[in-house]
Amino acid sequence: MCGVFVSPLSGDDSSPGTKDAPVKTLQHAIGLAAHGRGDGEKRTGRVFACGGLLEEEITLPSGVDLWGGRRCDDGDWSYQGSFGGPDHPTIIAPPGGIPLRVLGAEGTALAGDNATSVIAGVQIVAANASTPDDKSSIAMILSAGARAIVSDSKIIAGDGKDGEPGGDAFSVRAMAGVVGINGANACTADATVGALPVVTVCGDGIESTGGYGGDGGLDVGGDGAPGQPALGGNSERDGHAGLGADRTRCEDGGDGADGADGGRADGAFGPGFLSEDGWIGVRGEDGKKGGVGQGGGGGGGSKSRGPMFACPTSGLQSGAAGGSGGSGGCGGKGGRGGGYGGASIGIVALEGTDLTVTDTDVFTGKGGQGGVGGTGQPGGAGHHGAPGGITLVDGMWDACKGGDGGNGGRGGDAGGGLGGASVGIAYVVPNFAIRPGTTIVPGDAGAGGPAGNAGPEDEVGKGKTGPQAALYAFPAASEPIH
Template identity: 40%
Template structure:
């Protein structure tokens, strides 16, 4: 880090000029210029060179302070939170000076600067560039410092974010600093931002997260991001196994009915379609009727799957119905592809869901046979009926896509100006993408009904065809591996490399999640990306929650 007085002077000019304007150091009366008012403090000095004075800001000491105190050098406050509250209430300069101690706090404020690294037992002398005021909450917090405003300087601080909370998904991430308002501006000087690991599933670890329209200047600082957490696996197919088909009805025996109504079909109601068997052909006194075909009927149907049997004609006996065609397998979801969306709590790079398997076709009905008075005598003279086909099984349910692994990033911006000099950005490991959920097998097709029995002189009816099996559900795609990026930015953001002079120490990117069907290579999620500069998308087409990260 640049600890020279020259570097410190640049900071002082950039951040303290507004204070000089707010607390004018000269007055003009009757055209005559007076010198400084001895009762007014001089607040335009660099506090790291010359100790700050009462009236220039509020003073805070964790070891010596009391929140009932006025916040002066001699009677400091105890907590940064109290100092920031007093500034917000009005009547105090927007500067807070803190001893080089540890504060177990989580802070949120607007348009206030915090200077750390002071020796509160020795006249509030600054202890140098290596001295830090530590802000480290000892409990799960989604972020440590949240700020807004155009005139914010954080100097000589060590901001330590805890690991993400495994028990609460809203705090699964670990973030050091967040700019939540548009057009916020931050100058980070001689400071360290260190974040913990993201929590399962898919929690990010991000040093600084900037909202759209904000600006940041990082000078002589260190940003260290922890590891991103592994992504959540996609759910396997929901609910129970796919429904099996229904067995076909048996045909009526010869010489038992005079009715010409066909043997009734059977139906399987599925989520997206219905499988219907073919009706059994009726047996009339002088001929047997053809049977119905099973649905859904393939088009084209070169093998004649699910077609109905032919009824008896003359000496030509009836034929059985044909087995229904098995349902088509569901389509496997594609694995997630870069760049994905880098969000606040977690990132989006979801694998595609699989699709439902198609139901099996119903079997064709069996053909009918003729009866007649010669064979039947004085009773009913109808012939034997064909059995109806069995209905097909329903298609298997599909798996849902795996989710992205957590990102490890030094700075994430959704549309900000970034300038860095004399600083180091270090990242950890991106989380592994979640595996895609497996699809379920389809239901079994049911057997066709038997043809009606014959009598001497009258042939039996023919059997209905079996229903086809339902197609298996498609396996889902695996999630995108988590990125490891020094600076991740929305594709439309303004980030110029000429304004970034930093040392980058990159971790490894996370592996992509496995697909729900390990044999479907297109279902594996892509690995994350390790990069100094990484653009990301605004929307994940596979995740309806993308808009929540805007």
């Protein structure tokens, strides 16, 4: 009834777990201690482990104690000082995963005053980037509601992994515009209709439309239509409509404005947050899509009758019609934000946990560097406007051409990811006690990743360095990141 005994060298999991017949693995021993050995035996709630290496991921119900560092060579399972002496640590060091997880009381059959676990005389070592997401290194997690006392132990986290680069958008240009349609020639119809508009339909449903050409007339030519969408802000390239001929010749349609570039997105910021899976950082902001280029304005239509010229009286009478403007190119897609670097955390204490640490050393490694942001896609080329119709009659004016469509804006470069945290004890709500004899030594936090297309000294769009401290409060996974 004293407890369940574990020897990684001489134990056998088919044994009952007594001093004389120990089991081999900690997790099997924990199950026997939590539920009893069968045949009506009450649970002992205690596990005693010899010094030695146990390459296991351990899940410990609250209320089950784990006492390591036992001297087992002479069979008396004695305990002398921290780790049973410097040559007898019980080392829990799996090649991957989180070495020790303590469950909350609600996740076990245990409750009340006996639901606190004592963890003493162990060395808990997390491998580099060994959490389930293959990014962080976390030695110990207290699930929500867990209660634990960690004493005479060492908690060691490895290094976090660098964040993955954000995906680059396509290197080829976005969809180009469509060339305008030629206007009809003079004297080919009694009502010469201006060239029809052309449209570019981009992948997100946004359209760029070249303005239709002005109609040909007898005494007055029709005006063209402006290019769409109206972007404004550039008087020289505004896709304005060409005016039809009256007392003077017609006017060409205006060239469309280029779409706005997506610019550079913000780098990741904030501390990240804690969850049952460990630490989750923040990706860099994705690059914004470039703006669509404006379509060129339609060219003005011409007329057929003047003081000294006209279509032959025996034929069709309308003047030449204007050409339509070319449509603009689509905006490029933005790059994807850089991934966050992995964290290095000794102990994670979630909501409602109660943690006491005494005579224990906590060491963390380096947080991973944030990933670089992805680069944006070049915008599509705007296309040419088409010429207006012509005339073969001396002195009669040709119709006017449509304006060229504007180029699509370049997709934005994405921001860099958050650097990985390096924190001794990471917690959500401060409900813990650090007793004398405890040393917490955090490593270096990871630097934030650079933005896409950023130079070595360019801070714009760079992610922030991750948190670094002996103790650090994080928001829970349910809380928004600010």
